[in-house]
Amino acid sequence: MMKNKIAFLTTIFPMNIQYLYDFFDSLKNQTCQNFDVIVVNDGYKEFGKIKSNYNQLNIIELKYSNTPAKNREYGINYCIDNNYDILIFGDSDDYFAKNRIEKSIELLRENDIVVNDLSLFDESGIYEENYLSHRLENLQTVDFEFIKNKNIFGLSNTAIKLNDLKGINIPDDLIAVDWYFFTLLLCEGQKAIFTNETVSYYRQYEENTVGIKELDEGSFQKTLKVKKLQYEALKDKINGIDTKLKELSDIKFDNQEKINYPLWWELT
Numbered sequence: 001m002m003k004n005k006i007a008f009l010t011t012i013f014p015m016n017i018q019y020l021y022d023f024f025d026s027l028k029n030q031t032c033q034n035f036d037v038i039v040v041n042d043g044y045k046e047f048g049k050i051k052s053n054y055n056q057l058n059i060i061e062l063k064y065s066n067t068p069a070k071n072r073e074y075g076i077n078y079c080i081d082n083n084y085d086i087l088i089f090g091d092s093d094d095y096f097a098k099n100r101i102e103k104s105i106e107l108l109r110e111n112d113i114v115v116n117d118l119s120l121f122d123e124s125g126i127y128e129e130n131y132l133s134h135r136l137e138n139l140q141t142v143d144f145e146f147i148k149n150k151n152i153f154g155l156s157n158t159a160i161k162l163n164d165l166k167g168i169n170i171p172d173d174l175i176a177v178d179w180y181f182f183t184l185l186l187c188e189g190q191k192a193i194f195t196n197e198t199v200s201y202y203r204q205y206e207e208n209t210v211g212i213k214e215l216d217e218g219s220f221q222k223t224l225k226v227k228k229l230q231y232e233a234l235k236d237k238i239n240g241i242d243t244k245l246k247e248l249s250d251i252k253f254d255n256q257e258k259i260n261y262p263l264w265w266e267l268t
Contacts, residue, residue, distance in 0.1 A: 006035040007084040010092045011071045012044045019093040024054045026095035032102040040075040073170040091156035103198040104159035113192035114159045118202040134261040136194045144186040150266035153182035157200040
């Protein structure tokens, strides 16, 4: 039963069980505990065993199997339909600083969207602290122009107010669901702010949909595909996006310039 007005949303799928322990341990240790954990379960068996280890958390499991985009859509619409005031996003293969929920709530008092910093880690441990701070200043406002060509809004380092948000529809084949979703919110006039006063620990590994890394031929082709899908989905919603779509046809791998601390999808 829902007992809070703050939702922490994730999706799970067949994955390394240790990742889920890391994820839920970080939620158990949050300085603010007045939230529900909404889990869209896409085929993870015996999730009941995980839930029983964290009975101090109010975990609401939604069993739903579809494309990654539609799983996200389902979870977001559930939180809208159930009248949560605040929605905080977190990927189930990541973990979070103890003050993540508290800091998100604090900054949402004066803003519509909060995007927090990322620290990168792999199986050897954390190897890059506060990655986004190389490109943004604390409490910097982030607008559509900043993310037209790139993205910093992930579904593991963002939080939003839900007060006036209507149900959403995300194209089935979209890869960069986060980029699409937050682009629409910013173009509707919502105010977003960046903070490095809390952190999401962003796991870098083979199965990750997208990491932050140097460009090679493979990542170049993937980024090109993601951008084409993104601009196709937005071209009837935002003026000028069709021009960005046409520009992609002229981009070649061998004429890319090196970018220090590249952001998501920035490498073309």
